[in-house]
Amino acid sequence: MGQLAAFIILSVVTLVAAVVVVASQNIVRSALSLIPTLLGIAGIYILLQAEYVAGIQVLIYAGAITVLILFVIMLTEHGTGARFRQVNEQVLPGTIAVAVLAALLMAVFFGTAWPRPAGALPQYSATAIGVTFLTNAILVFVVTSFVLLIALMGAIVIARRER
Amino acid sequence: MTLGLTHFLVLSTLLFCLGLFAMLTRRNAVAILMGVELMLNAANINLVAFNKYVAPGALNGQVFALVVITLAACEAGVGLALVMSAYRNLETVHVDEINVMKW
Numbered sequence: 053m054g055q056l057a058a059f060i061i062l063s064v065v066t067l068v069a070a071v072v073v074v075a076s077q078n079i080v081r082s083a084l085s086l087i088p089t090l091l092g093i094a095g096i097y098i099l100l101q102a103e104y105v106a107g108i109q110v111l112i113y114a115g116a117i118t119v120l121i122l123f124v125i126m127l128t129e130h131g132t133g134a135r136f137r138q139v140n141e142q143v144l145p146g147t148i149a150v151a152v153l154a155a156l157l158m159a160v161f162f163g164t165a166w167p168r169p170a171g172a173l174p175q176y177s178a179t180a181i182g183v184t185f186l187t188n189a190i191l192v193f194v195v196t197s198f199v200l201l202i203a204l205m206g207a208i209v210i211a212r213r214e215r
Numbered sequence: 216m217t218l219g220l221t222h223f224l225v226l227s228t229l230l231f232c233l234g235l236f237a238m239l240t241r242r243n244a245v246a247i248l249m250g251v252e253l254m255l256n257a258a259n260i261n262l263v264a265f266n267k268y269v270a271p272g273a274l275n276g277q278v279f280a281l282v283v284i285t286l287a288a289c290e291a292g293v294g295l296a297l298v299m300s301a302y303r304n305l306e307t308v309h310v311d312e313i314n315v316m317k318w
Binding site for chain 2: 053055056059063066067070071073074079082083086089090093096097099100101102104105108109112113116117120121124125127128136137138139140142143145146147149150151153154157158161162166167168169171172173174177180181184185188189192196199200203204206207208210211213
């Protein structure tokens with residue numbers, strides 16, 4: 053019961069902030085309300101016994117990516133962008149498409165009988181995640197590091213001023 | 216009524232649809248990137264929830280969620296660099312005005 057209450061509170065925080073992200077006319081306000089969205093999702097991870105993922109979520113998403121987005125807004129839009137029209141002409145078709153997709157996905161989720169296998173997650177997951185990364189998922193780990201390096205170099209090359 | 220898998224799936228569906236709506240309707244490229252971040256977070260919630268409720272024997276879902284977070288950071292870095300480059304060359308970040316390749 054306590055878990056359900058925590059889930060409802062976290063979902064309300066996440067979804068309200070996400071609606072502000074999507075609908076706000078002021079782009080700085082939508083970037084800032086990305087932070088409560090991502091922190092609410094970190095709380096959802098803690099509820100799902102994924103403490104390590106929650107910590108990484110706070111560090112990378114709520115810390116780094118939001119700051120990066122705010123920097124780019126300040127460098128490009130010269131302020132809040134409130135004097136520009138922020139939405140295009142696709143609002144009505146977009147709403148219909150998104151509503152249809154949501155109804156379809158909900159129908160699938162409520163209509164499927166998910167299996168309930170026995171077993172439990174380890175009590176503290178960080179050690180097990182490290183072991184998985186260095187044994188079964190070693191290829192994923194190496195390729196991800198390589199992609200990170202390439203993205204770093206690519207971002208520098210793209211954003212550099214041409215001479 | 217106890218907390219189950221369906222609760223998390225409904226939450227992630229709503230988040231995904233909000234992100235998709237931002238992608239479809241926003242003009243500002245940075246706002247579109249924020250929509251992409253919302254969609255990636257929805258996928259991450261699904262991965263972690265399925266790991267807990269459907270396959271609790273291993274931690275593959277959490278491992279994949281961490282990989283997705285890493286790749287989202289890459290995507291944000293490269294995407295925002297592209298926005299900066301487009302702003303420098305075309306002096307706009309509105310994607311419906313970036314049409315120099317349209318004949």
